[in-house]
Amino acid sequence: METKTPAIELKHVTKTYKLGGETLNALDNVSLVAQAGEFIAITGPSGSGKSTLANIIGGLDKPTSGDVIVDGQDLSHVRDRALSDYRNHHIGFVFQSFNLQGSNTALENVIMPLVFAKMRGKQRKARALECLQAVGLGDRVNHKPSQLSGGQRQRVAIARALAVKPSIIIADEPTGNLDSARGAEIMKLLQDLNHQGITLLIITHDQTIARLAHRMVSIHDGKLVEHRG
Ligand SMILES: Nc1ncnc2c1ncn2[C@@H]1O[C@H](COP(=O)(O)OP(=O)(O)OP(=O)(O)O)[C@@H](O)[C@H]1O
Ligand SMILES: [Mg+2]
DSSP states (O other), rough: OOOOOOSEEEEEEEEEETTEEEEEEEEEEEEEETTTEEEEEEHHHSSSSSHHHHHTTTTEEEEEEEEEEEEEEETTTTTTTHHHHHHHHHHHEEETTTTOOSSSSSHHHHHHHHHHHHHHHHHHHHHHHHHHHHHHHHTOTTTTTGGGGHHHHHHHHHHHTTEEEEOOEEETTTTTSSOHHHHHHHHHHHHHHHTTTTTEEESSOOOOTTTTTTEEEEEETTEEEOOOO
16 A cells, blocks of 8 residues: 655654743644645634644644654654745735735735745746635735735735645634634535645634535644544
């Protein structure tokens, strides 16, 4: 039987914060394997460690101890430069509050990660337009975030995440600021991307969304619990 490299492998990951003499394990000995193409929902109460986990998997942060292996590459011990290189080329992030640049147009927002990924100017624009079209915003490319609806803003954020052709998309409460109809549209879009082969991790409080995933895990006080079947 063929054995494939998992998309994500966390081995005994702990993240400790020290604040004013107190230590807090935001993540406590977390192990998790995600296969390429999987869609995993991560749930858990506020403050349980979900965003910390997402940031570590996405290379925005490093664990205090343990190993983070993404696409066969161990991120836990690489230099910051290599970590940001990895992030710029392999991961798409989508956040609850969209995190768009307010003074830039939709097109400029989607071009941004391609600048970091060092794509040439002409190709950047073509790729960004392609991504905006893919999320149904081909007719809004010159609008600024303030001139777009919430659902449209999140679609710009998804186009931005898609721009570098990531192998993994990590979405931290992507529907948290949207009404349920708009949330469902965003989920449809993310699921379509998953069907195209992108590994999808979604953090959500919403059980309806979590049930769309292939697999659900939850976090309580930094400890991960797998839900089977
Ligand atoms: N930079 C930091 N310094 C100190 N403590 C932190 C830091 N970042 C997060 N924490 C703490 O780590 C714990 C986990 O935070 P995290 O943001 O991962 O929670 P979360 O599950 O995403 O919560 P929410 O659902 O509210 O977004 C919290 O108790 C938080 O206060
Ligand atoms: Mg969070």
